[in-house]
Amino acid sequence: MSTPPTRWALAGAGNRGYGAKFAQLVEEGADVDGEARLADVLVARRARILDIGSGMGRVAAALQARGHEVTAVEPDADLVAQSRRTYPDLSVIHSDVLDVDPADLGAAFDLVVLVGNVMVFLAADTEREVLRRVHDVLAPGGRVLVGFHPVDGPATARAYSPDEFAADAAACGLRVDLRAGSYELHPPAADYAVWVLSRDDRPQTLTSFGHAL
Template sequence: MAKPTRWVTDTGPDHSQWYIDRFRQLAAEGADLAGEARLIDALVAPGSRVLDAGCGTGRVGAALALRGHTVVGVDADPVLVEAAGAAHLGPRWLVADLAELDLAAAGEPEPFDAAVVAGNVMTFVAAGTEAEVLRRIAAHLRPDGVIAVGFGTDRGYPLSAFDDDSAAAGLRREHRFATWDLRPWREESDFAVTLLRRPAE
């Protein structure tokens, strides 16, 4: 990887295991962990190909696979990818830096109908690579494919910068919400879910 991600540089050595344990505990407590997957499922046709970009422990991709979609999950953290593979059979889980994403080289040449970028992924990629991350994700979509991106607006990556990076990646913004269950976006919202479209060629 050309540049360490902020997941590496801005967190401690035990952060990955803490993250794994946190979501295991939430699942054991019966927390609703499939909100992002429900939105993606509503945006695409049955049996679509979905890229889970920054898949972490695989909770979103696994929920999409249970809904009948073909899922490939990618994360730069091998500890998280190993946890995803151990917990969720079905999707393909790969270690890769989103800023250098080339799934054809990993045996996944078919384009995706949609991508989901959940869990504050955009605030954890290496600083300065955000536009390239979006460009690489978009390059793996079919024309007219959709990307759903969600992150906290108070985490050091302004929405104005995200909008500029999305445009630089050739993506068109279609909608913005304050939550994954589509509550209205307001300027004071501390979270944003943005739906982007790769224009049809």
């Protein structure tokens, strides 16, 4: 059975502005490393990191430049091509993550990254399947960094409430360790959600800026 088309793929040409926008920002020398800075502090040096939905490669490349061993996975052919042009030293697997054999990914990962609205662009009804895959490739003590617009995101993205996402994560053996409103860890907000997850077999107090979740 083939993987259904993602919401991103169904948007077709409507997505072209994303790659052009970040190509311009990179060319201008703009700071595009916000997600990577947070990801970097979540792991030790030389960590194994999986970037799912790596897009044009900016987060994966920034993490690789910081000395991590990064595996990037991206299903959009145009973004894969852009990534290879912009960051030729970054290896990218051109595939939907659900079509990748976990055995081909090698050893388990210290961190899995799903930022830039990846979760709200997945194929319909595959959110838990992706989260289960994430759970299964985490190393002991591994963590997950997720970021998306719960509401009012890009036109083709789904609405995904924080409560529903947390329930899906829990159903897949993942626990919310932190919810914030930005990659600079501002308090939780309605328009954007940043999550740090871990496997639920790691005993740890759940907090969101000092409050129990």
